Amino acid sequence: MRHTNQTKFHDEIPDLVAGFDSDASASAGQEQFTIRDLAREFGVTARTLRFYEEKELIAPRRAGQDRLYSRRDRARLKYVLMGKSVGFSLEEIRAMLDLYDLGDGQVTQLRVAHTRFREQIDRLKRQRKEMDRAIAELERARATVAQMLASRGA
Amino acid sequence: MRHTNQTKFHDEIPDLVAGFDSDASASAGQEQFTIRDLAREFGVTARTLRFYEEKELIAPRRAGQDRLYSRRDRARLKYVLMGKSVGFSLEEIRAMLDLYDLGDGQVTQLRVAHTRFREQIDRLKRQRKEMDRAIAELERARATVAQMLASRGA
DNA sequence: GCCGAAGTTGACGTTTACGTAAACTGGTGA
DNA sequence: TCACCAGTTTACGTAAACGTCAACTTCGGC
Numbered sequence: 001m002r003h004t005n006q007t008k009f010h011d012e013i014p015d016l017v018a019g020f021d022s023d024a025s026a027s028a029g030q031e032q033f034t035i036r037d038l039a040r041e042f043g044v045t046a047r048t049l050r051f052y053e054e055k056e057l058i059a060p061r062r063a064g065q066d067r068l069y070s071r072r073d074r075a076r077l078k079y080v081l082m083g084k085s086v087g088f089s090l091e092e093i094r095a096m097l098d099l100y101d102l103g104d105g106q107v108t109q110l111r112v113a114h115t116r117f118r119e120q121i122d123r124l125k126r127q128r129k130e131m132d133r134a135i136a137e138l139e140r141a142r143a144t145v146a147q148m149l150a151s152r153g154a
Numbered sequence: 155m156r157h158t159n160q161t162k163f164h165d166e167i168p169d170l171v172a173g174f175d176s177d178a179s180a181s182a183g184q185e186q187f188t189i190r191d192l193a194r195e196f197g198v199t200a201r202t203l204r205f206y207e208e209k210e211l212i213a214p215r216r217a218g219q220d221r222l223y224s225r226r227d228r229a230r231l232k233y234v235l236m237g238k239s240v241g242f243s244l245e246e247i248r249a250m251l252d253l254y255d256l257g258d259g260q261v262t263q264l265r266v267a268h269t270r271f272r273e274q275i276d277r278l279k280r281q282r283k284e285m286d287r288a289i290a291e292l293e294r295a296r297a298t299v300a301q302m303l304a305s306r307g308a
Numbered sequence: 309g310c311c312g313a314a315g316t317t318g319a320c321g322t323t324t325a326c327g328t329a330a331a332c333t334g335g336t337g338a
Numbered sequence: 339t340c341a342c343c344a345g346t347t348t349a350c351g352t353a354a355a356c357g358t359c360a361a362c363t364t365c366g367g368c
Contacts, residue, residue: 035345046345051326065333065346082295086288090325110303117296124289128282134240135278141240142271149264189315204316205356219316219363244355 033069035060042081052080057094087124092116187223189214196235206234211248241278246270 035046052058053067058076060067069077076097083093096116099109184191189200206212207221212230214221223231230251237247250270253263 045326047328048326050346055325067345082291084325086292086295089323107303107306110299110306114296114299114303117292117299121289121292121296124285124292128285128289131278131282131285135275135282137236138240138271138275138278141236142268142275145264145268145271149261149268152261152264199357200315201358202356209355221315238355 031071033074035067035069038069038074038077042077044081049077052077052090055090055094057090057097087120088116185225187228189221189223192223192228192231196231198235203231206231206244209244209248211244211251241274242270 033041035049038044039046039049049058049067053060057080058069058073060069060073062068079097080090080093083096084090088096096109096113099112100106187195189203192198192203193200203212203221207214211234212223212227214223214227216222233251234244234247237250238244242250250263250267253266254260
């Protein structure tokens, strides 16, 4: 199937996403997307998009049996990919997206998002410390090995 | 098996080179360990030790059907835990231990270890960069959300 | 002679994010 | 009309490092 276009839906998802609009102009004005459109645009496979649907992250409507993605679907996908890239699990992302769907003027959702983001930042920073520790330990070990080699005349 | 002995000394796990150099340093008194001894000492479960054996990381001999760990087994375990703590997979660790067993005067093994350590350091540093990126993006997103909240009088 | 603790093996479960294969439908160009 | 391609569904496979369970055996104690 080829691409269609029609209808204007509002994007309910605030655009927090920076780096995933591979080419905003490529989809400028477009309202409908096929599975291939989005897969190409975001560098994921069609299988991935179906998987996200199975996990209830995106729910494109159908044109017959084919999936048809709206701009809102596309915005949600962007959100999913951004979330992944900063270490959220798909389940955590789904929970946040669900909140947006409830839509109480977005204040609640924004507050929750703000909290989740902060928590995730903390998690990442802890992991970073752990990595620093590991790197330091490895460098110490490497130095020791180097010395052993030297003392063996290598 | 009830008890072999009660170990009280705590060798620090990440003492890489001491563990690597299995027979050199004097680790107090004991020569034989039960599965519980080592499990307690290193804070792992007995299941874990059996699992490591299944993966051919350690090969304790038997007293009847019970496992009996030598100091060499204990040193290998230490090495395994150190390797894990700096991000090596069990398979990578096994490969290094195998090399160590071949023992050609240790120069080859030391060289390989040196290389592996450096590679792992590089891997960790790359991951750390990715985490920094994620943290930065999240902080940007959080700031955006904060601003949206502010503009809504929250 | 029985109980329970500790040991054993073997097999299946867990988690995450998809990949891959099989089998089928539907539309299109030559 | 045929051959393809693109799309679909269902279901099983993968990797890592164990946890958990079931079903024993063995040992020491009382």
